[in-house]
Amino acid sequence: QVQLVESGGGLVQTGGSLRLSCTASGRPFSLFDAMGWFRQAPGKDREFVAAVSTNEGKINYSDSAKGRFTIARDSARTMTLQMNNLQPEDTAKYFCTADELFRTVLIGTADYWGRGTQVIVSS
DSSP states (O other): OOEEEEEOOEEEETTOOEEEEEEEESSOGGGOSEEEEEEEOTTSOOEEEEEEETTTTEEEEOTTTTTTEEEEEOSSSEEEEEEOSOOGGGOEEEEEEEESOHHHHHTTOOSEEOOOEEEEEEO
16 A cells, blocks of 8 residues: 655745655655645645656646746655745645556646645744
């Protein structure tokens, strides 16, 4: 059984940085072509943040993440999201996700999801 576990969330001031990690157990990330990050703020829908496809050589970011966030695959079991210049509107619970298909990760219908890690950006 695949499990995805996020870590690295916390409280940070506006302009600060955080590095989120997602670690897979039960099945290494190397067997997933696509991995990504979504976030959900209180009272709002879940939204796409970033995704990476190894086979297709693609990386996608949301408009809000471009230029500030960097998604990377560090190993067969770990993916990271480096977040710089954080703003209060980045406050949300961040979820990692993985699937064999890039498209399903992009649209948020991937098979595997973590439980999330909370990010709070104070103004």
